[in-house]
Amino acid sequence: EIVMTQSPATLSVSPGERATLSCRASQSVSSNLAWYQQKPGQAPRLLIYGASIRATGIPARFSGSGSGTEFTLTISSLQSEDFAVYYCQQYNNWPFTFGPGTKVDIK
Amino acid sequence: QVQLVESGGGLVKPGGSLRLSCAASGFTFSDYYMSWIRQAPGRGLEWVSYISSSTSYTKYADSVKGRFTISRDNAKDSLYLQMNSLRAEDTAVYYCARPQEPYSNSGWDYWGQGTLVTVSS
Numbered sequence: 001e002i003v004m005t006q007s008p009a010t011l012s013v014s015p016g017e018r019a020t021l022s023c024r025a026s027q028s029v030s031s032n033l034a035w036y037q038q039k040p041g042q043a044p045r046l047l048i049y050g051a052s053i054r055a056t057g058i059p060a061r062f063s064g065s066g067s068g069t070e071f072t073l074t075i076s077s078l079q080s081e082d083f084a085v086y087y088c089q090q091y092n093n094w095p096f097t098f099g100p101g102t103k104v105d106i107k
Numbered sequence: 108q109v110q111l112v113e114s115g116g117g118l119v120k121p122g123g124s125l126r127l128s129c130a131a132s133g134f135t136f137s138d139y140y141m142s143w144i145r146q147a148p149g150r151g152l153e154w155v156s157y158i159s160s161s162t163s164y165t166k167y168a169d170s171v172k173g174r175f176t177i178s179r180d181n182a183k184d185s186l187y188l189q190m191n192s193l194r195a196e197d198t199a200v201y202y203c204a205r206p207q208e209p210y211s212n213s214g215w216d217y218w219g220q221g222t223l224v225t226v227s228s
Contacts, residue, residue, distance in 0.1 A: 001169075034214035036152075043202055043221060044152065049214030055207060056216070087152055091212045095168050096142075096154040 002026050002090050004099035012107040013078050021102045023071040023088035032092035035064055035073045038101075039084045047086075048073065078104070109133040109217045111203050116222030123193050123226070129186040129203030129219055137161075137181035138209035143188050145199035146221075155201070156188060160210060171197075193226045200224075 003026040013019045023033070031051040036044035046055040048064035051071055061076040075082055083106055088099040115127040127143070143155040156177040157166040165177050176189040186203050200223050204215035 032213070038152075043218035044215075046207065046214045046216040049207065055214065089152070089154075089214075091214070094157075094166050096157075096212070098152040098154065101151050 001095055002029060002093050002097050004088055004090060004097050006086075006088060006099035006102045008102060009100070010103045010105060012105055014107045015080060016077050017107075019075040019078055019082075019104055021073040021075075021086055021104070023066075023073070023099050025069045025071075025090055027093075028068045029090040029092035031067045032090060033064075033066070033071050034089045034091065035062075036087045036089065037082075037084045038087065044087065075104075109205070111205060111217055111219035113201065113203055113219040113222040116201065116224045118225045118227065119193055120228050121194060121226055124189070124191045125193065125224060127188040127190065127201055127203075127222060127224070129188075131184045131186065131203075131205070134205070135209070136179075136184040139205050140210065140212060141179060141186045142204050142206075142215065143177060143186075143201055144204055144215070144218075145197075145201045145224075147196075147199040150199075153199075157212075158186070190224070193224075195226050198224060198226050 005024045007022045033051045035048040038044040052064045085101045087101045110132045112130045142157045158177045174192045178187045200221040202221045203219045205217040207216035
């Protein structure tokens with residue numbers, strides 16, 4: 001099983017600042033990586049797939065990069081609605097696995 | 108518009124069974140691989156099971172293998188998860204999810220609202 005790790009566990013950011021979230025896979029997942037945003041009481045929302053492709057309707061302030069084992073989600077200028085938990089997920093190998101999440105909260 | 112509506116959750120005793128359903132609408136259900144994903148209270152996301160569009164191929168997380176069975180009825184646009192021998196650690200919100208493209212697993216862009224399964228005596 002591919003183990004996904006995310007850092008940091010919690011990221012405190014002021015509105016308007018840049019946030020950089022990291023995700024690491026225990027073995028290569030090529031570019032088969034997705035990022036999700038989840039707010040309390042809601043289902044996850046797909047942000048990025050293919051490591052760097054924004055899903056439909058996702059604002060341009062969200063960007064993804066990386067391949068192989070190291071990935072980054074960047075939120076260029078945090079808006080109030082961006083404070084949430086972010087998960088990475090690999091879909092290169094069964095079982096598909098998620099990282100433990102990074103909580104982005106208000107500084 | 109695309110909708111996924113889960114049902115069938117509830118309180119069940121350890122060792123018991125439940126059958127979850129997911130009613131799909133707004134898209135050609137038979138073209139999409141489907142998955143169940145769960146989230147224990149206050150915890151992260153865990154992929155549970157997958158089924159191909161034609162039902163010929165299924166996959167399970169090790170944590171549920173041999174106890175859960177995924178199935179689908181393309182004529183009824185419905186996805187199911189039969190859960191047997193339930194354990195306390197199966198307590199979670201269960202989501203059905205659809206990938207963003209037909210015949211693809213490249214990210215789930217539609218999720219149901221979730222149905223809560225509580226396993227407790």
